[in-house]
Amino acid sequence: MSTDYDILINGGGMVGATLACALVQSPHTAKLRIGMIEGQRFEKKTDAAWELRVSAITCASQRLFESLGVWPLMKSQRVSPFEAMDVWDAEGTGNIQFYAKEMGEPSLGHIVENCVVQQALYERLDDLGFKGWLCPEKLLGCEKTNEGWQVTLDSGATLTTRLLIGADGALSKVRQLANFKMDAQPYEQSGVVATIHTEKPNGAVARQRFLHSGPLALLPLCGTDGDRHHCSIVWSLDTALAEEKMALDDLAFAQALSNASEFRLGKIEMVDKRTCFPFYERHVESYIVEGVALCGDAAHTIHPLAGQGVNLGLMDAAALAEELHRAAGKGLDIANFSVLRRYARRRRGANTLMMEGMQGFKTLFGSDNLPLRWARNTGMSIMNQVPPVKNRIMRYAMGLEGDIPKLARGHTL
Numbered sequence: 001m002s003t004d005y006d007i008l009i010n011g012g013g014m015v016g017a018t019l020a021c022a023l024v025q026s027p028h029t030a031k032l033r034i035g036m037i038e039g040q041r042f043e044k045k046t047d048a049a050w051e052l053r054v055s056a057i058t059c060a061s062q063r064l065f066e067s068l069g070v071w072p073l074m075k076s077q078r079v080s081p082f083e084a085m086d087v088w089d090a091e092g093t094g095n096i097q098f099y100a101k102e103m104g105e106p107s108l109g110h111i112v113e114n115c116v117v118q119q120a121l122y123e124r125l126d127d128l129g130f131k132g133w134l135c136p137e138k139l140l141g142c143e144k145t146n147e148g149w150q151v152t153l154d155s156g157a158t159l160t161t162r163l164l165i166g167a168d169g170a171l172s173k174v175r176q177l178a179n180f181k182m183d184a185q186p187y188e189q190s191g192v193v194a195t196i197h198t199e200k201p202n203g204a205v206a207r208q209r210f211l212h213s214g215p216l217a218l219l220p221l222c223g224t225d226g227d228r229h230h231c232s233i234v235w236s237l238d239t240a241l242a243e244e245k246m247a248l249d250d251l252a253f254a255q256a257l258s259n260a261s262e263f264r265l266g267k268i269e270m271v272d273k274r275t276c277f278p279f280y281e282r283h284v285e286s287y288i289v290e291g292v293a294l295c296g297d298a299a300h301t302i303h304p305l306a307g308q309g310v311n312l313g314l315m316d317a318a319a320l321a322e323e324l325h326r327a328a329g330k331g332l333d334i335a336n337f338s339v340l341r342r343y344a345r346r347r348r349g350a351n352t353l354m355m356e357g358m359q360g361f362k363t364l365f366g367s368d369n370l371p372l373r374w375a376r377n378t379g380m381s382i383m384n385q386v387p388p389v390k391n392r393i394m395r396y397a398m399g400l401e402g403d404i405p406k407l408a409r410g411h412t413l
C-alpha cells in the first residue's frame with residue numbers, strides 16, 4: 001500500500017473509460033484504488049447536429065455495454081441500428097449482402113457517435129460513484145520504481161501506482177515512455193470523413209463500395225424522429241487523392257460522392273463539415289512490460305474499412321478487466337507479469353488475425369490485376385449464394401466468434 005494507486009489508467013477515451021467502468025463493477029477490483037487521467041475535459045453535447053466521428057459498434061461491443069449498464073444510456077441519446085450490409089466491387093459484378101434476420105439477430109450492429117459512447121460511460125461512472133478522475137491532467141512522464149511506476153502530470157503532481165495502463169490512443173505517451181517496441185506502417189491512404197444528407201433514405205443498410213482507389217463506406221444514421229436521410233461516410237483514398245477531394249467545394253464534393261456511391265442513395269444533397277485522417281497500421285510487439293499494459297489504439301491501429309478499431313480496443317478492455325478481476329479474487333498481485341501475460345496472450349492473437357484479414361482485403365480490392373479482379377468478383381458472388389460461409393464471416397465481423405471476454409458475452413464479472 002505504499003503507492004497512491006493500485007491501477008492508474010492513462011486516457012479516458014472510449015477504451016479507457018470502458019475499462020474503468022468494468023473495474024469498478026467487479027466485486028474484486030472495486031476494492032482497489034483506481035485512477036484515470038484524461039487530458040481533455042469532455043463537453044456534453046447539447047444540440048441535435050450529427051457528430052462527425054462515429055463508430056460501427058459490433059454486437060459483442062453492444063453486449064459489453066449492456067453488461068456494464070452503459071447501453072441504456074447510449075440508447076437514450078441516439079444509436080442507429082443497421083439491419084443489412086451491402087458490399088460491392090466497382091470493377092465488376094461482385095456483390096454480397098448480409099442480413100440480420102438470416103443471422104437470427106435484430107441488427108448487424110449500430111452506428112454510434114463517439115461522443116454518445118463517451119458521455120454514456122462518464123454518466124455510468126458517476127452513477128457508480130467513481131472518484132478516481134484526474135481531469136483535465138496530462139501524463140508527461142513515467143518512471144519505473146521498486147513498487148511499480150511513478151507518473152508526472154502537467155500540473156506538476158507526481159503519483160505512484162502498482163499497475164499503469166496506457167489507454168491513451170494512437171500516439172500513446174505511456175507506450176513511448178515505457179519503451180514498448182512497435183511495428184508502424186502508413187497505409188498511404190487517408191479517410192475523408194463527413195456526415196451527408198441523401199435524396200433517398202438509407203433503409204438501415206450499411207453500404208461499402210470497393211473502388212480501385214479505396215473503399216467508400218456509407219454508414220446509415222437514424223435520427224431520434226426515425227429520419228433515415230443521413231449517413232456518415234469514410235472515403236478511403238490514396239493520400240494525394242484525399243487531399244484533392246478535401247480541396248473541392250461542397251457542391252463538387254457532393255457530386256463526386258454521388259458518382260462514387262453510384263447514386264445508390266440518390267443524389268448526395270448536403271455535406272456537413274469534412275475532415276481527413278491519415279491511416280496507419282500500428283501494432284506493439286508485446287502488450288505488456290513489467291507493471292504496464294496497453295489497450296485500444298495505444299496497442300494497435302487498423303484500417304477502418306471494416307469498422308473494427310474501437311471494437312478490438314473494447315475487447316481488450318473487457319479481457320484486461322476479466323484477468324485483473326480473476327487475479328484480485330485469488331489474492332494475486334494484479335501487476336504481476338504472469339497476470340498481465342494472460343491478457344496479452346488473449347488479445348494479441350485475436351487482434352493480429354483481424355489486422356491481417358484487413359490487410360488482405362485491402363490488397364485484394366486495391367489490385368487491378370485482371371485475374372485477381374475476376375477471382376474476387378466471382379468469389380464474392382459465389383459466397384453470396386452460400387449462407388453458411390457468408391454467415392460465418394459475418395459472425396466473425398460481429399465479434400461473435402473466437403475468445404470472447406465474459407462481459408462481451410453478456411455476463412457480469
Ligand SMILES: Cc1cc2nc3c(=O)[nH]c(=O)nc-3n(C[C@H](O)[C@H](O)[C@H](O)COP(=O)(O)OP(=O)(O)OC[C@H]3O[C@@H](n4cnc5c(N)ncnc54)[C@H](O)[C@@H]3O)c2cc1C
Pocket residue numbers: 010011012013014015016037038039040054055056057137138139140167168169170172173191193234277295296297298304306307308309310311312313
Ligand atoms: C476515420 C476513422 C473512422 C473510424 N471508424 C471506426 C468504426 O467505424 N468502428 C470502429 O470500431 N473504429 C473506428 N475507428 C477507430 C476508432 O476511432 C479508434 O479505434 C478509437 O477511437 C480508439 O479509442 P481509444 O480509447 O483507444 O483511443 P482514443 O479515442 O484516442 O482515446 C485516447 C484518450 O487518451 C487521452 N490522452 C492521450 N494522451 C494523453 C496523456 N498524455 N495524458 C492524458 N490523457 C491522454 C486523449 O485525450 C483521449 O481521450 C475509426 C478511426 C478513424 C480514424
